[in-house]
Amino acid sequence: MQTTDQRLLIIDDDEMFCHVLSRAFTRRGFEVMTAHDADQALAVAAQFQPTMATLDLKLEHSSGLKLLPEMLAIVPTCRIVVLTGYSSIATAVEAMKLGAANYLCKPADADDIIASFEQQEGDPNVELADNPPSINRITWEHIQKVLQEHDGNISATARALGMHRRTLQRKLQKRPVRR
Numbered sequence: 001m002q003t004t005d006q007r008l009l010i011i012d013d014d015e016m017f018c019h020v021l022s023r024a025f026t027r028r029g030f031e032v033m034t035a036h037d038a039d040q041a042l043a044v045a046a047q048f049q050p051t052m053a054t055l056d057l058k059l060e061h062s063s064g065l066k067l068l069p070e071m072l073a074i075v076p077t078c079r080i081v082v083l084t085g086y087s088s089i090a091t092a093v094e095a096m097k098l099g100a101a102n103y104l105c106k107p108a109d110a111d112d113i114i115a116s117f118e119q120q121e122g123d124p125n126v127e128l129a130d131n132p133p134s135i136n137r138i139t140w141e142h143i144q145k146v147l148q149e150h151d152g153n154i155s156a157t158a159r160a161l162g163m164h165r166r167t168l169q170r171k172l173q174k175r176p177v178r179r
Helices: 015-027 038-048 064-074 089-097 110-118 135-149 154-161 165-173
Strands: 007-011 031-035 052-056 079-084 102-105
Touching: 007 015, 007 038, 015 031, 015 110, 031 038, 038 064, 052 064, 064 079, 064 089, 079 089, 079 110, 089 102, 089 135, 102 110, 135 154, 135 165, 154 165
Parallel strands: 007 031, 007 052, 052 079, 079 102
Antiparallel strands: none
């Protein structure tokens, strides 16, 4: 990938992650800016006009899924890769529907992110899992789907799932189950 005119915006509320990723991309010849919340991201995007962006799915006070179409409205040609430590099928599908170029699970390094920006088409040779996901993973996926359907509203999601709001909050604070 030619990096001479590549402008990357890193949007993540984890300042240390932004710093580390920013240094890695700067060393690879990218011009890099960072933003730590939705308002800052929109302001920087309007001024900086990035050609690429990484967008954390779970920002401190907002959802990357809500920010994604706003970013593309400001910079329609920007390729956006959604990064998350809380991956689910529901959020991956929604991110792609909303215009994300790709969706990666953290931890992801600069090389993984560059590869995801370069990937233009799907890979029909991707490995399929040998065994079905665990019941814990299916539960996590279902909670994420219902949460997405209720626009991130914890109380409405808890009611829809028939569980106490605090129980749902505890479940959401845990890292997703891998398989």
